[in-house]
Amino acid sequence: MPGFSFERPEAMYTTRALVPILIVLFALLPMPTWSAGTAWEQAQASELWQRNEWIKLGHYKPATWPGSWRSQTEDSRFFMAANGAVDPRAELQATLEGFAASAESGDEHAQCRFVARLSWLRGELDLGDLPQPDCAKYREFREQVNATQAVLVFPSYYLNSPSSMFGHTLLRLDPGEADGGSEYLSFAVNFGALVDPNDNGMFYAFKGLAGGYDGQFEVDHYYKKIREYNHGENRDIWEYPLNLTAEETERLIQHLWELRRINFAYYFFDENCSYRILEMLEVARPGLDLTSAFPLTAIPIDTVREVERSGLVRDKHFRPAQGTVLKQRLEGVPPRLRELVIEVSRAPDRLDDADVQALDPATRALLIDSAYKYLRYTQTGVERDPEVAQRSFRLLQALQAQAADLPPPAAQPDPATSPDLSHGSRRLAVGAWNEDGRDYVSLGLRMSLHSLPENRNGFPAGAQINLGNFDLRVEDDGKVDLNRFDVVDILSLSPRDRFFKPLSWAVRTGVERQWTDDREHRVAHINGGVGATRTLWADNRIYGLATARLENNYGFAEPLQPALGLRGGLLFNAGPVILHWELSAEKFANGELRKIADLSHNLRLSRNQALHLELLWRDQQPDDRLAVGLRYQYYY
């Protein structure tokens, strides 16, 4: 990674330097191998290396050859045996030998490095009187990470970064029950890729797919995560306190120490942040199997659900993003006073005007608090401006003076809308279509995650996040053909109002069918758009985007054609039905004009079932076509 230096653990060099010295020492001193010998004999008798606990501690997975193993880390610092990464037996033997080695190496001693192994093996074998190295570093770590409880944390979907759009999971280690504050000081355990700061998000996604990054565990204060997610990225955080016992939490911390600075290959889809968190929980509570549910992909929210299914979750807690808090505050402000919030944030002296003085104290307090929060929200990620700081301070002073009148913050959101209660991440669909008298059946599989007209419970409103959507058609003569394949399909429709000014945007790429020159062609395309969304009333939205498209269509004389266009639509909620109507027009460089009307109606049958009625009208000279389809959708 150019321009980037990893601090190589000094441990490696010291160990190397120590080897000749140790050999000499071993030759001179009577070695305490008797205990390792007996322990090893006991281990052999029970084939201890086959035990689930040992396999999990070594992160071993079955390799291609039956009965063979391969650890998910090939980092030599994680193994005592030279072939430890592929031989759990040899690793166990070498670990026992390491435990019995002379205590002088201190922090580098196997007992200090592999505390979870030691603690498990002590329970399984009679290790005898082992040397007692001074594990000063581990002791210090353990004093810092002084936890008895664990919390699974899910920072919600973040559409503005390809790598975070599915959310994220991490663990928080609490010294006791969270009390609204002390958890700020708790430690967060996060598995992440060691990224090159020069790689952009898109490149990261590609490199991440290929396992091009190393990943490591990171342990840092939770308040930094709060800042990062709630404030910096404006993401809501859901926290799921787990029922791990103090002993299980201890085991987790011990194993965490073993993984300090150990490299794992980082894969975006499967062996990602969420997968490694599951592995930690498997170590914490032996006998749990969480990871085998994720052979292909580990979508963060699915891992949360798996942890729930295994009975580990005992509670649920919501930590709103800065923007969510502000929105809740603003909803409490009477509509006629909302413009005043902005006026006050621009000129706090407005507070002294007679009309504002005349407000009842609670409303005035709410006004000040909203203005302060709004002003600070606009400064997210912006350099400090002395004039803005002055205004902020003035508002803070006013807030302090009237704090007693401030109504309590808006109610917490309904736990029934937490992301773990959303519809399943994958979707199967079967549909019956009629297109100008021709009938066909469609069969669909979508690997992830959510489209706008679908049951939005647990998803951020106005966010469409799809990756890997396949749709086949079976014609009435039995011919099977590709209907569409969306590689990526993202649509972000956040409404603009006087306070919030987000852009709406869309990106989609894949293969789809288009009528051209009186024939339907499979075309490869990439398209994107930028625009704006407004709320009509309640949560019904209208949007418009300017679009650009590149299409490879063999119906054109010159297949590769760029196009510019417009698309606009409506998103309505009507009880269990969500309507998504969209019109679009695109003008190609070769003069072709394509007009499409796509009307989707999605009826929620249950959390994981829906009926979807679609009317798709396409006009591409010389003819226009109307297709009507009814689809049954099942989420899992």
Next chain:
Amino acid sequence: MKKLVAGAVLLVASSSVFAEAPGGPNCGWGNMLFKGQSGFVAHFLGSTTNGTSGNATFGMTTGTNGCSVDGKLTYGGKAMVGAMFDEFSADVAVGKGDALNAVAAAYGVSKEDRAAFATLAHQNFAALYTSENVTAEEVATNLETLMKADAQLSKYVI
């Protein structure tokens, strides 16, 4: 390039972390109020990719996180004021909140005394915050002076 430079600065800064005041130079210790999230831009990519740049922080033991909150509770509170300066200040103005509670916890203030701590900070807002250009260090010093003079809270500061 800017990120790279910022990253390099972070690395250099982190090596001297123990020579700095508790909290370290990247905790916003000397920051003025409303400075926002210092170091945030440098970390931005790392965070959006769920990634870590360079040295993965590992508790306090590595000393490479550039923002070490000293384990000793008497200094922990001071460092926390700097670490969450804006959030803490807003909570002081209102008289309650998670950041205020976190600072109390970091000072080692027991649960029974936290309400008193919050009230003390809230009612003395003007004494704590002399202007919008006040630094976290000044606020923490003012806060400790107040605590020392308070019968219930003096035991939490030496």
